[in-house]
Amino acid sequence: MTNDPSAPAPSRARSAYSGRRARAPIVRHAVLLAWSLIVLFPIYWMVMTSFKDSGEWVTWPPRWVPYEPTLLNYRQIFIPADEARGTLARQATEQAFSIWKALGDSLLICLVTSFISLLLGTFLAYAISRFQVGGKYFRYVILTIRMVPPIVIAIPLLMYYAIMIPYATESVLGFRISLFDTYVGIGALYVAVTLPFVIWMMLSFIDEIPYTLEHAARMMGAGRIYVLRKVVFPLVASGMVVTFLFVFILNWAEFLLALTLTYPDVTTLPILLNKFQSASEGRLYGPQAAIGTIITVPVVILGITIQKHLIKGFSFGMIRK
Amino acid sequence: MARIVLRDLVKQFGAYKAVNGVNLDIRDGEFLIMVGPSGCGKTTTLNMISGLETPTSGDILIGETVVNDLDPGERGLGMVFQDLALFPHMTVFENIAFGLRVKKVAESEVQSRVRAAAETVNITKRLETMPRQCSGGESQRVALARTIVTNPRVFLMDEPLSSLDAKLRVDMRTELKRLHEQLKATFVYVTHDQAEAMTMADRIVVMNGGRIEQVGAPLEIYRKPATQFVAGFFGMPTMNFVPGTIERNGSGAVFRAQVGDVTQPVDAVVTPELIGKPVVLGVRAEHVVVGGGGTGAAVRLVEPLGDGTLVFCDYGAESLLVAKVDADSLLKSGDSLNFRFDPPRTHLFDAQRGVRLN
Numbered sequence: 177m178t179n180d181p182s183a184p185a186p187s188r189a190r191s192a193y194s195g196r197r198a199r200a201p202i203v204r205h206a207v208l209l210a211w212s213l214i215v216l217f218p219i220y221w222m223v224m225t226s227f228k229d230s231g232e233w234v235t236w237p238p239r240w241v242p243y244e245p246t247l248l249n250y251r252q253i254f255i256p257a258d259e260a261r262g263t264l265a266r267q268a269t270e271q272a273f274s275i276w277k278a279l280g281d282s283l284l285i286c287l288v289t290s291f292i293s294l295l296l297g298t299f300l301a302y303a304i305s306r307f308q309v310g311g312k313y314f315r316y317v318i319l320t321i322r323m324v325p326p327i328v329i330a331i332p333l334l335m336y337y338a339i340m341i342p343y344a345t346e347s348v349l350g351f352r353i354s355l356f357d358t359y360v361g362i363g364a365l366y367v368a369v370t371l372p373f374v375i376w377m378m379l380s381f382i383d384e385i386p387y388t389l390e391h392a393a394r395m396m397g398a399g400r401i402y403v404l405r406k407v408v409f410p411l412v413a414s415g416m417v418v419t420f421l422f423v424f425i426l427n428w429a430e431f432l433l434a435l436t437l438t439y440p441d442v443t444t445l446p447i448l449l450n451k452f453q454s455a456s457e458g459r460l461y462g463p464q465a466a467i468g469t470i471i472t473v474p475v476v477i478l479g480i481t482i483q484k485h486l487i488k489g490f491s492f493g494m495i496r497k
Numbered sequence: 498m499a500r501i502v503l504r505d506l507v508k509q510f511g512a513y514k515a516v517n518g519v520n521l522d523i524r525d526g527e528f529l530i531m532v533g534p535s536g537c538g539k540t541t542t543l544n545m546i547s548g549l550e551t552p553t554s555g556d557i558l559i560g561e562t563v564v565n566d567l568d569p570g571e572r573g574l575g576m577v578f579q580d581l582a583l584f585p586h587m588t589v590f591e592n593i594a595f596g597l598r599v600k601k602v603a604e605s606e607v608q609s610r611v612r613a614a615a616e617t618v619n620i621t622k623r624l625e626t627m628p629r630q631c632s633g634g635e636s637q638r639v640a641l642a643r644t645i646v647t648n649p650r651v652f653l654m655d656e657p658l659s660s661l662d663a664k665l666r667v668d669m670r671t672e673l674k675r676l677h678e679q680l681k682a683t684f685v686y687v688t689h690d691q692a693e694a695m696t697m698a699d700r701i702v703v704m705n706g707g708r709i710e711q712v713g714a715p716l717e718i719y720r721k722p723a724t725q726f727v728a729g730f731f732g733m734p735t736m737n738f739v740p741g742t743i744e745r746n747g748s749g750a751v752f753r754a755q756v757g758d759v760t761q762p763v764d765a766v767v768t769p770e771l772i773g774k775p776v777v778l779g780v781r782a783e784h785v786v787v788g789g790g791g792t793g794a795a796v797r798l799v800e801p802l803g804d805g806t807l808v809f810c811d812y813g814a815e816s817l818l819v820a821k822v823d824a825d826s827l828l829k830s831g832d833s834l835n836f837r838f839d840p841p842r843t844h845l846f847d848a849q850r851g852v853r854l855n
Contacts, residue, residue, distance in 0.1 A: 391549050392582035396596035396647060397570030406595075410586045 219472065225465035226250070233461040249462035253470075275467055278448035285359060285444060286427040289366040294420050296367070297374025298382075302408065304375065305382040306390075315379055318372045326369070330436040337361050337437055357441045365433055370423045377422065381415030382408065421482045425475055445471045499560070499650035499683040500525045501546060506555035508541050515541040517707035518555075524700075528677050528684040532694040533704035534730070539687045540655055542704070546685065547576050547653050559651070570599075575649030577657040581640040583628040589615075589639050590624040596647040614646035617679070618672075634665050641676065654686040658693065670696050691731050695719065703727045721844075725851035728779045728844055734807060734819045737785065739778045740848060743771050752778050752845070757813035759792050761838055763845060763855070776854065779844035782807060785820035787828075791837030794818065796828050810834060 225233060226249050228242040253275040303309040310317070338356040345353040355361030385408060393403045409416075431446040439447050445467065452464045501523040508516040516538040523529050531539040544550040546557060548569035556563050564572050583592050591598075593611045602610070615621045618638040623631055631639060637657065644652060654673075658666045674697050677684050688694055694701045695715045703710040703718065703726075711723040722728035728736045741754040743763060750772065752761040761778060787808065794812035801807075805824050809817040820836055828834065845854040 386580060386582065388578045388580055388582040389584060391547075391569070392576070392578060392643075393584075393595065393599075394549070394569045395547060395574065395576045396643075397599045398595075399570075402599060407584060 222465045222468045222472070225461055226469045228462060228465075230462060249466040252463050253466050275445075275448065275470065278443045278445045279470070281359075281443050282428065282445040285363055285366065285442075286424050289363045289370070289427055290420055290424040292363075293367045293370045293374050293423055294416060297371050297419070298378050298412070298416060300371075301375045301378035301382050302404070305379055306387065315376070318375050321372045326432050330433055333365065333433075334436050355437075357438050359442055362434060362438050362442060362444075365437065366427050366430065369430075369433070370426055373426070374419055374423060377419045378412065378415060381412040381419075385411050418482055421478045425478055425482075428471070428475060500558075501651065501683065501685070502556075502558040503542070503546070504556040504558070506542065506545060506557065507553045508538070508545060508550060509553040514707050516545070516552075519704075519707075519709055521702060521709065521712065523683060523685060526681050526683055527699040528674070528686065528697060529700050529702060530686045530688060530694040530698035531702045531704055532688055532691060532730075533710075534689060537704040538707040539689075539702075539704050543653055543655055543685060543687045546651075547574055548572050573649055574651045574653055575644035575647060576653040577640050577644050577655070579656040579659055581636050581657070581660070583636060583639055583643075585628055587628075588624065589620065589626055589628065589631065592628060592639055593624075593642045593646050595643065600647075610646055611642075614642040617645055617676070618642045633661050634669065637661065637665075637669060641673075645676075645680065649682065651683040651685060652680075654684065656688050657686075658688075659690075666693075673697060692733075695731070703730060705730075721853070722779075723853050725777055725779065725846040725853075728846070732781055734782050736779045736781050736844075737818050738816075738846075739780070739814065739818075740775065741778060742773060742775055745772055752776065754778070754814065756815070757792060757794075759812065761843060762840060763843075771854065775848035777846045777848050777851075778838075779846060780838045780842065782819040782821040784839040784842035785818065785836050786839055787820050787822050787826075787834050787836050789835070789837075791835045793833060793835055796830055796832040796834060799829055808834070810836065812836075 224240070224242060227245045227247070228239070229244060229246045229248060232239050232243055255274075300309075304315055308314075334356070336355070338354065342352040342354040342356075345351065355364070389407055389411075390403050393407050394400075398406070429446060430444070431450070434444045434447050435450065438444065439451070443451075449464060449467050449471070452460055452467070501521075503519050503521040503523075506516055506519040506521075507514065515536075519538070519542055531542060533539050541550060545552050548564070548567060548571075552565060557565055559572060559574075584595065587595070590611055593614055594607050597607045597610060611624070612621065615624055618641045620635060620638040620642055623635055623639070628636060628639065637660075640657065658669050661669060670693060673684075673686075677697075686693075686697065698715055700712060701715055701718050702712050705726050711718055711727045713721075713723075718727060719731050722731065725738065729738070739754045739759055741752050741759070743750050744753050745751075746762070750763050752763045753759070759778075783805075792812050794810035796808055797811050797817055798809040799806060800809070801824065802821075803824065805821045806826050806828070808820045808822055808826070808828050810820065811817055818836065822828065843855075846852065847854055
């Protein structure tokens with residue numbers, strides 16, 4: 177024990193202060209952890225359900241892990257009904273379904289539309305960034321297009337796709353062209369809807385590149401296309417990857433427009449998921465969870481990839497100003 | 498022939514005239530420096546020569562050809578930019594080789610020419626590195642090598658040294674001068690730094706408000722500025738300006754300051770119509786003679802420079818008068834002194850138009 181009463185005081189103060197400092201990250205991590213659990217729980221439940229047999233889908237108390245893990249749900253969605261007949265007991269009363277058609281349609285539509293959107297958007301963004309096409313405020317005007325909720329355009333578009341365009345083409349050209357339930361119809365719409373995002377994102381990347389780089393290249397005799405190919409595109413490549421993945425995910429998960437304007441000829445995965453019903457058992461939670469898992473996997477993988485590229489894409493300020 | 502002629506060149510951005518009727522004859526092989534304050538139109542003029550800006554009116558001739566409608570790459574010019582504009586995704590080698598690759602030069606020739614250019618500016622060891630790994634001076638050399646490699650007839654440079662620190666900037670000045678002598682090409686160089694202009698140029702073009710104020714050799718501009726603006730722009734410290742009038746003095750004339758007891762005989766230069774007109778007398782600090790009679794003043798501030806000392810003195814006027822005296826001078830703040838001007842080294846300007854009268 178010390179006789180000096182003033183000696184312990186500062187050390188107590190310091191320890192109280194450092195105690196607060198030490199507790200701060202613990203509190204922060206606890207909150208983040210709790211939030212992660214809330215966010216991840218539905219995904220966990222979906223993945224677990226995809227490995228449960230029908231008896232376990234709605235048991236009470238709930239089973240946190242499958243009692244008897246099975247791949248039946250995956251088998252059911254990947255192997256067409258008639259091939260699988262006899263191996264799946266609950267198959268007889270259920271509607272026939274297969275994920276292949278929807279998976280193929282979704283991949284085709286998302287890859288093609290994202291690519292077209294990226295291509296158009298990049299050139300448009302370049303023109304807006306470098307030549308102020310559309311005036312000073314055009315870049316903000318573009319974003320206002322995104323302020324219209326898709327539900328507002330869904331029904332008018334249905335009118336156009338299913339009635340007005342077929343009627344117009346028939347009376348003018350003599351044969352019907354319908355955009356309803358076609359790849360072109362939904363694809364064109366996806367391009368139109370995602371284009372503002374592409375332009376906005378690519379603008380931020382292209383604006384980052386000093387115009388003098390292009391001036392320097394042009395002074396050395398390079399034409400505009402050569403400059404784009406050798407200077408601009410290599411410098412915005414990571415930005416283009418990020419944008420592509422972002423748009424791909426948007427299209428991959430799009431539900432409302434596809435619900436209104438497609439099926440049965442064109443079926444995307446979210447639509448398939450929605451159509452999944454059975455007369456005898458109500459919703460088929462197992463196969464539905466399996467499809468949900470299949471849809472989620474690419475999004476998660478792309479999401480992680482985007483994170484890496486985002487950091488690279490947004491931090492390429494290696495140009496000496 | 499790499500002679501460049503600018504004829505009545507005008508560049509207008511909306512209502513603002515950035516360049517307002519510039520006429521200039523840039524001689525083959527000369528080192529011409531355009532200098533002036535920010536917004537004086539020097540960079541716009543350079544950009545019009547390069548082809549990156551289109552003139553609103555007027556002509557640009559390179560050799561005997563009007564090049565107004567030629568693309569930048571077709572004019573046979575090389576340009577070094579203020580921010581250097583090195584391609585960050587290419588190695589130093591590829592940066593230098595860019596112009597040759599555009600012209601589809603054979604690979605073996607690219608190799609030899611890039612190495613030759615790199616040798617000229619002493620950057621051979623950095624060829625495989627990326628621009629971001631180069632120091633300021635090295636980046637500068639890469640930008641020069643990239644311009645040299647295509648053998649342009651004319652080099653355009655837009656404040657290329659502004660991103661360097663003070664010492665490196667002085668070193669690069671010497672290097673640029675050496676390069677100019679070695680390449681014997683025409684250099685058109687833009688800067689706002691009068692020291693750069695004085696040290697490197699064969700001829701200086703002083704611009705202000707979109708117009709040319711004066712064209713001449715560095716010493717000519719320093720010793721015989723055509724306008725009060727040029728007189729004030731060149732020289733450190735800034736030239737002393739004393740406003741006053743010309744008065745008749747017997748058969749001759751004398752300048753009398755508005756404030757303070759400053760008079761200066763100006764016999765030789767004055768025409769009868771100038772008598773009574775407001776004028777400005779300009780005199781550089783080194784031409785103010787301190788001691789030995791003249792106007793009385795009080796020392797307010799003393800700035801030793803090493804090779805001399807600047808003495809700021811108050812003789813009653815609004816601004817202090819600066820005199821450069823011997824470094825060993827013992828003058829200090831609060832002292833009083835007498836000063837006068839060295840008559841042949843004074844400059845007389847019209848107070849309204851700013852033009853030189855003597």
